[in-house]
Amino acid sequence: MHEILLYITFFSGLVPFCFYVLIIYKREGLHNLKPAVPFIWLTLIGSLYEPIVTIAMGKDSMYWFRVYNVAEFLCLYYFFRNVVQKKYLLLFGSFFFFFILSSLMVVILDIGQLRVESIYAPFIFLFVLTFSALWFRDTSRNDMLLAKFAKSNLIFICGFLLYYSGTLFFYLLSEVILVDSKTIGYYDYWLVNIIATLILKIFLIGGVWSGKKI
Numbered sequence: 777m778h779e780i781l782l783y784i785t786f787f788s789g790l791v792p793f794c795f796y797v798l799i800i801y802k803r804e805g806l807h808n809l810k811p812a813v814p815f816i817w818l819t820l821i822g823s824l825y826e827p828i829v830t831i832a833m834g835k836d837s838m839y840w841f842r843v844y845n846v847a848e849f850l851c852l853y854y855f856f857r858n859v860v861q862k863k864y865l866l867l868f869g870s871f872f873f874f875f876i877l878s879s880l881m882v883v884i885l886d887i888g889q890l891r892v893e894s895i896y897a898p899f900i901f902l903f904v905l906t907f908s909a910l911w912f913r914d915t916s917r918n919d920m921l922l923a924k925f926a927k928s929n930l931i932f933i934c935g936f937l938l939y940y941s942g943t944l945f946f947y948l949l950s951e952v953i954l955v956d957s958k959t960i961g962y963y964d965y966w967l968v969n970i971i972a973t974l975i976l977k978i979f980l981i982g983g984v985w986s987g988k989k990i
Contacts, residue, residue, distance in 0.1 A: 778967060785970055788977040789823025792816050795984040808928050808987040811858035812980075815851040815932075818844075819980060838889050842882075845896050849875055852900065852936070856907040859929050861914055864907070871903050890950050897947035901940045908933050928987035935979025942972045 796809065796816055809816075822844060830837040853875075857868060878899060882892050911933060946968050 778970070781967070781970055781974070783827065785974040785977065786823045786827050788974060788981065789819045792977065792980040792984045793820040795981065799984070799987065809984060811855045811929065812932050812983060812987075814854050816980065816984065818847050818851050819977065841889055842892070845892065846879060849896070849900055849903070852904060855932070856903075856911070859933075860907050860911050864910060867906070871906075875899065893947040893950060897940075897944055901944045904936050904940045908937055928983045931979055931983035931986055935976050935983065938979070939972050939976035942975070943969060946972070 793816055796813070799809065825840060826837070829835050830840065853868070853872065878895060881887075882895065887895070911929075
């Protein structure tokens with residue numbers, strides 16, 4: 777059951793990119809999808825890398841997860857910089873500064889991967905929550921902004937909120953549950969992340985598809 781769900785999740789990560797390529801081919805509403813393009817590419821790479829390199833070839837995934845953590849934040853940063861108003865540049869800069877500082881500490885102190893996740897998870901959750909709230913507030917107050925931004929952005933943001941809120945405590949407690957207490961099996965515990973990732977990819981599919989011209 778775990779393996780079936782895992783490979784369904786991997787496959788679903790290819791679909792947003794396939795839809796994006798189809799929209800490019802038909803030249804339909806590409807400007808609506810521009811903010812999410814880096815995240816779509818990252819999802820594609822992750823959906824190919826993990827089953828091929830990590831599972832099939834048996835390579836250590838630690839370095840991949842380190843790279844993914846950084847790339848994930850940069851993709852989210854790019855997304856919200858493009859959908860949220862420019863007046864929040866100072867706030868964006870503050871988050872970026874603390875992210876770089878945290879990343880340097882991770883490298884210098886050579887922190888274990890589970891602990892790294894417990895550092896990045898609350899930071900990225902706070903970033904997504906902050907700028908999602910600002911986006912909802914600004915668009916709800918401004919009819920021009922509401923008309924400018926397609927519903928694809930709304931779907932992407934809802935997907936990000938669900939995923940990062942749903943996995944927050946999963947990553948915060950992973951070291952305690954898996955290493956210290958060992959109260960639950962590894963595969964049963966990571967099933968939570970698989971389901972959350974699948975939900976995120978479904979929202980990405982919906983966001984990409986809704987970005988095309990009707």
